[in-house]
Amino acid sequence: MEAPGQALGSSGYGEVDHSADRAYRIWGPDLGALLSSGARALYDLASVQADNGREVERSIQIDGIDRESLLIGWLNELLYILGNDGVAFRQFEFLELTDRHLRARALGVASRQVPKDVKAATYNSLAIRSSDRGLEATVVFDV
């Protein structure tokens, strides 16, 4: 069952139950929106806000072998930037986006917020599927 999360137009995320870790269903009309929803789910899990701190802009590039590995690579990259640099992003512009490659311009903030301990986004039961919401996936995070 999906707990209330956040819907942003036709994109959104919501937490779902998982016995040991934390899982979020994410959705969006297209791959870019799905990736953005995944980022917001990650920040929700880590309990960080992306709107209060020193403004930061970053370029992010990820390569994968398919959409799922692109999504996991993307989320783990954001997780690394959050943990290492304290930076969370609120806005993404995908300059290049295919099923195996992305280059994005990310706008956010660097702050002193201490994120909750999230080890990684995992491939557990991961499949990006088409639905009436566009694209959907359930991502399990190891915490």
Next chain:
Amino acid sequence: MPTKKDFHLLDECLWELPTSYHPGMTVPVWLVADEGLLEDALEDLSLTQAVNVACLPGLIGRVVVMPDVHQGYGMPIGGVMAANGSDGMISPGAVGYDINCGVRLLASNIEYRGVEGLLGDLSTALYRNCPSGVGEKGHFPLSTQELEKVCAEGSKWALRRGLGWEEDLRRTEEFGCLQGADPARVSPRAKERGRGQIGTLGAGNHFIEVDVVERIFDDRAAEVMGLSPGTLAVQIHCGSRGFGHQICTDYVQDLQAAVGKYRISLPDRELVCAPLDSPEGRAYLAAMKCAANFAFANRQVLASLVRRSFEEVMARTSSHWDLHQVYDITHNMAKMEEFDLEGSHVRACVHRKGATRAFGPGFEGLPEEYRQIGQPVLVPGSMSTSSWVLLGAPRAMEISFGSTCHGAGRRLSRARAKRQVRGDQLRGEMERQGIHVRAGSMAGLAEEAPQAYKDVDRVVDVVCRARIAIKVAKLRPVAVVKG
């Protein structure tokens, strides 16, 4: 999903799901459980995950699942698989993100009754001296060069800095260092994450716990280990921190391409793997060993900080405050080990994820004082419940690749636990039970509430009835420190 009728009873507390259950299975699944714990295991996807593991190529014997099993990602937590040493696979998902998450037990001659009034101060000293919580840095920041020495030396790195005793290394699994670690196989990103974290506890289900030895079941083994009824002991539960997590993340991603290259059919991508004898497999193993050695060193440093805390508080009233090490075990690891299996002597890469090595008497990899009795096995319960000290048993070598359980096993999700339990109320209840609590997060405390876990006493009873471990001592908590 399997159902109860798909299992048949092989022996007391030992069930088999045969390969006929699913066409992809190359080995059966054996579950160590009583009937009730079998039914519990069927309530989530843990046994489906075990079936997925059993579909991997190159396995030998069986996939074994412990009674504290719960759903993980790829391999269930509480799972053991053995990959053929010649043509088997190695899988980061069957080790886990927290490489060498494990437990260290220190024991003392300090009588609880004589120091009960000091436990509040002791808890505060432990919380102050042992960095815990998300983002908390350790007291020993490392250069990259020094971190690479940690990777190569494990606990010995800490010993060279005066942070421990020779006995500590002798009484650590693998003597505190896996040979063959190669820091060149670790990404700069992982090294960056690890440099500030040596000697830190982390958060989540990691803890330092002061216990009273409540009851002894095996007098001889307890005497060898230095455990006496009514005395204090300390458990340290943590792993390889962000360093190990990043190594697992890196290799789970990197090996996705290897699956196609080696034409491996995967039922779950988190079980991504590569042949042991491939560049990718060798690279992961060498990096995993770096993380393993980091975790050994991490627990060694934390043990020295625990000793410092005891000295600060206990030395006021006693000159016999010192803590000696009982043992240090890992429950997330892949190691080359040898077994006699169905008449043949085999060498296998045993992956344990949420399971503990439990070798019986006679194993040369034990310190001399333990060779006659077997390897100590440390089984922490959840907060405010018992923990256990067991011994490895010969039958573990016959049925579970020398493995036994690792803890209580989750039964409630973290989200559900937080909905059912308030952290501040839980802390109050624990303190009314006489357990001092120092925790950085009430939400984190709620996630680790005892009702979120299975009954550890029952889990231990089952592994003992299955004869893959033997009871030595039961511990009762009197202080808990968490991030």
